[in-house]
Amino acid sequence: MNVEREPIVRRKLSDEVFDRLKAMIVSGECGPGDTLPSERELMVRFGVGRPAIREAMQALANMGLVTISHGELARVRQLTAESAMRQLDPVAQLLLSTSPESLEHLKEARSFFERGVVRRAAELATAEDVGDLRAIHARQAAAAGDATAFMRADMQFHTRVALITGNPIYVAVSEMMLGWLQEYHAHMLIWQGHSDQTLAEHAEVIDRIEAHDPDGAERALTGHLARSNHLYAHRES
Secondary structure: OOOOOOOOOOOOHHHHHHHHHOOOOHHOOOOOOOOOOOOOHHHHOOOHHHHHHHHHHHHHHHOOEEOOOOOOEEEEOOOOOOHHHHHHHHHHHHHHHOOOHHHHHHHHHHHHHHHHHHHHHHHOOOHEEEOOOOOOOHHHHHOOOHHHHHHHHHHHHHHHHHOOOOOOHHHHHHHHHHHHHHEEEEHHHHHHOHHHHHHHHHEEEEEEHOOHHHHHHHHHHHHHHHHHHEEEEEOOO
C-alpha cells in the first residue's frame, strides 16, 4: 500500500512565541495602549532565549500590532482600518514597480471604487462636508503654482469625499490607492499644465454632491478620472 508522506515540520521557537503573544493581544489580556511584558519576563514565561523573543516582537511590529521604541516596552497598537490596510504597502509597491499592467489595473480599480464612494457622498453630504470640500478646493487653487502642494490638496480632496460616507474602510482604501499612485505621477510640469481643468472638474463634483445628485456626481468624477488617469505612469513610459 502506498502511503502519502505527511512529515511534521518543527516550527521555529520565534513562531511559537509570536503565536502566544498574538493570542495575548487577541484575547484582550494586553489591550490597545498596554505594554507587553519585558523580554526577560517573556523569556521566563515561555522558556526561550532572547533572540526568539526579539524575532517574534519584530514580526508583531511588522504586522502593525505593536510599536517598538528603543529603551521602552513594546506597546499594543489600536488597530484601525488604515493600519490594517497599510500592511499591504510593501507587496503592493513591489508589484506596481515591476508591472506596468498592474498600474493600469490599479487605476481602473480606483475609478470603479471612487464612483461608488462619490455616489454615497452625494446621498449623505452635510453643509459642513460641502464647506470642507470647498475649503480644500480653495487651497488647491491657491497652490496652482506649486505642483507638490497642488497634488497634496488633490489627494486631500478625494480622501475628504470618502470621509463623507462615514465608512473608515472606504477612507483607508482611498488613502492607500492614492498613496500608491503618487509614486507614479507624471512630471510636475504636466500636472501644472492641467491645474485649471482639475479645479473645474473638482468644482463640478462638489456642486453635484451639494445638490445630492448621485448620478451627476458619478458622471463628474468619472470624467475627471478618465481625463487625469494618464498623468500616472511608469517612468519608462
